[in-house]
């Protein structure tokens with residue numbers, strides 16, 4: 001498994017930006033759909049290539065990110081038309097089809113942005129004292145504290161094992177239940193201390209022992225794997241509609257290129273399987289035979305890029 005992604009990015013540079021542009025191959029006048037607009041780094045780059053006759057669709061669960069992405073694209077000065085959606089990318093295909101938008105290129109750069117990680121109040125980081133929240137959309141849904149304080153021990157252990165690939169998942173879950181019986185676990189630092197008391201303390205150069213359990217809870221709180229699967233099903237359905245000759249109702253243009261950047265092996269496995277299935281059934285062809293990884297130079301500038309894996313297909 002790739003190392004779980006809990007590191008702090010050093011600077012904001014969109015990951016694998018050159019590779020995304022090279023593989024998605026934006027052309028003047030095309031429509032680019034960014035499922036995870038974040039701070040708009042990829043979108044700004046893509047908008048320059050598609051220019052004033054093109055359309056940039058920006059989508060993010062986080063309203064603050066969506067605003068930042070809009071500003072970044074505007075600042076690029078491409079003149080491309082912008083359409084913004086605040087919401088889950090699992091709903092983006094439907095919203096685009098309803099709006100009569102068909103994407104020539106789609107990108108999902110999964111996970112969270114550095115702004116979200118660095119904001120202690122969002123509760124993503126075990127390195128910052130904050131409320132145990134972890135919701136990408138802070139306006140709805142259960143927080144990490146809700147799960148940690150309410151789920152049965154076996155369910156907690158399952159989440160920590162399956163989404164964090166934590167060897168000591170059962171012991172961590174047992175300790176969490178014992179601790180929450182004393183008093184509810186409400187903060188990132190208390191959770192991190194409890195995990196470290198079971199898994200041990202990191203030595204130099206090793207990842208923090210809290211990394212895997214934090215990753216697991218974030219994935220569960222935001223149903224990250226379910227949303228990814230739903231997006232990939234929509235890509236497959238969109239491709240089938242195209243192959244069936246339907247022009248109306250689809251959210252993907254003929255020959256659309258779809259890129260997904262994942263940051264841990266659970267996500268990458270889902271993308272790999274879905275893309276392979278579409279290629280085997282002749283709906284798409286792979287533009288990346290193996291996942292594209294960041295160069296040493298990029299990792300030197302942005303530590304987060306070390307676990308990024310980009311896979312791209314093109315609809316046939």
Ligand SMILES: C[S@@+](CC[C@H](N)C(=O)[O-])C[C@H]1O[C@@H](n2cnc3c(N)ncnc32)[C@H](O)[C@@H]1O
Pocket residue numbers: 014015035036037038039040041042043059060061062065087088089090109110111112113136227
């Ligand atoms: C790694 S950042 C994207 C960075 C972006 N590519 C850029 O260039 O700045 C991931 C973004 O995806 C958003 N996100 C994660 N899961 C999402 C989902 N299911 N639906 C919509 N947005 C999501 C997060 O809020 C975050 O802003």
